[in-house]
Amino acid sequence: MTGPKPATPDYAADLFSDEVVSDPHPHYAALRDLGSAVWLPATGVFAVARYDDVRAVLGDAETFISGEGVGFNRIVNDLTKGNTLNSDNPEHDHLRSIVASELTPRAVRGRADGVAEAAQRVVAAAVARGEIDAVADIAQAMPMSVVPDFIGLPTRGRERLFDWAAAALDTLGPDHPRLESAFETAGLQVQYAIDVAQGGELLPDSLAANLLTAVERGDIGPEKCPVLMLDYLGPSLETTASALGHLLVLLARHPEQWELLRAAPGLVTAALNETLRLESPLRGFSRIASRETEIGGMPVPAGSRVWPIVASANRDPLKWGADADEFRIERNPVDHVAFGYGVHGCAGQGLAKLEIHAIIHALLAQVRAVELVGEPVWLVNSIANTFASVPLRLVAA
Numbered sequence: 001m002t003g004p005k006p007a008t009p010d011y012a013a014d015l016f017s018d019e020v021v022s023d024p025h026p027h028y029a030a031l032r033d034l035g036s037a038v039w040l041p042a043t044g045v046f047a048v049a050r051y052d053d054v055r056a057v058l059g060d061a062e063t064f065i066s067g068e069g070v071g072f073n074r075i076v077n078d079l080t081k082g083n084t085l086n087s088d089n090p091e092h093d094h095l096r097s098i099v100a101s102e103l104t105p106r107a108v109r110g111r112a113d114g115v116a117e118a119a120q121r122v123v124a125a126a127v128a129r130g131e132i133d134a135v136a137d138i139a140q141a142m143p144m145s146v147v148p149d150f151i152g153l154p155t156r157g158r159e160r161l162f163d164w165a166a167a168a169l170d171t172l173g174p175d176h177p178r179l180e181s182a183f184e185t186a187g188l189q190v191q192y193a194i195d196v197a198q199g200g201e202l203l204p205d206s207l208a209a210n211l212l213t214a215v216e217r218g219d220i221g222p223e224k225c226p227v228l229m230l231d232y233l234g235p236s237l238e239t240t241a242s243a244l245g246h247l248l249v250l251l252a253r254h255p256e257q258w259e260l261l262r263a264a265p266g267l268v269t270a271a272l273n274e275t276l277r278l279e280s281p282l283r284g285f286s287r288i289a290s291r292e293t294e295i296g297g298m299p300v301p302a303g304s305r306v307w308p309i310v311a312s313a314n315r316d317p318l319k320w321g322a323d324a325d326e327f328r329i330e331r332n333p334v335d336h337v338a339f340g341y342g343v344h345g346c347a348g349q350g351l352a353k354l355e356i357h358a359i360i361h362a363l364l365a366q367v368r369a370v371e372l373v374g375e376p377v378w379l380v381n382s383i384a385n386t387f388a389s390v391p392l393r394l395v396a397a
Ligand code: HEM
Pocket: 058, 066, 070, 084, 085, 086, 096, 099, 103, 231, 232, 235, 236, 237, 239, 240, 243, 280, 281, 282, 285, 286, 310, 337, 338, 339, 340, 341, 343, 344, 345, 346, 347, 348, 349, 351, 352
């Protein structure tokens, strides 16, 4: 992607290379030092890395629009056009009222007991197993035990959901060597969404079945179903798995924080927030400037692609203090932007928080110590900040 180069600082590194996505934080710090908007010639976008600027961009959905796609390549932006994530008002509010109607706090609260029981089972199985891969056995096992049923997916195909979800997030990145195979894998997810929606396979009383009801009522056209299914399939699994994987690694690496949590279970929500702040599951989606504008005084021409990096905003020392890179659960950073901000702020955050809460409570009930038994392995991905595997032991309480 190319674009005009204005009078803003440049940063030469390719922020989507395998090396950088595996260790991005020194680069985010350099971007924050350079200014409010920084031109990335390798990608052809303006990076926005400071907390206040990221909030300002995400909070102004008329200037910084999503309807031209929030990814970094034309193919993915064309393919996903017209779902909730990739739309602007008035269409966005209409779609969101349908997609999020069963994700309201009240609707999600109704699932709390089932989620809590599932979490206790997932942790009990992990404790019994001894050494585990925390990614497969907890981080993925938790959302797998509630989300597919909630969405209404048939049992067939569930074993591929995580591969597809990670690949789908990777397809949002710019043209890079991983892109072709990511598209191949993510294409299977799209086909699956079409097949289950058209084949009458969706479970009743589910998020997806609700979409079909909206079609029957005439609220949306039938052609919208597969693309709106992607609103559910894309962000609902890998994001929560990322948060849970990071939570376990952070607790293992900071036993004093684990002891603090055990001594003061009232800090559960604070621990959840601090995990999402420090290791934001999504680096950030992009926007297009709908008009000539400025970000923190830096000029941004109309039509530019702009990248508010939430993972960087969440580590900005100007917002969080000099110890922004440290895991400190008592910080309780309630205004982190890991779920985004503004009209596109995460529609599924109630469900994600419920799952993460439930796992922390299950750990507190069943586990004395969380120990790494090997080095975590990163999953190389343009958008997701997540692990491929985490060798771990949960010592029974
Ligand atoms: C820890 C877990 C999660 C994280 C960190 C996360 C993060 C995000 C972020 C950053 C956005 C904003 C994107 C933007 O502004 O362009 C978003 C939007 C969205 N998320 Fe989540 N998400 C999570 C879990 C979920 C779950 C479980 C679901 C569904 C069940 C979900 C459904 C959505 C939807 C539908 C949108 C689009 C909202 C809109 O455009 O109005 N997310 N998420």
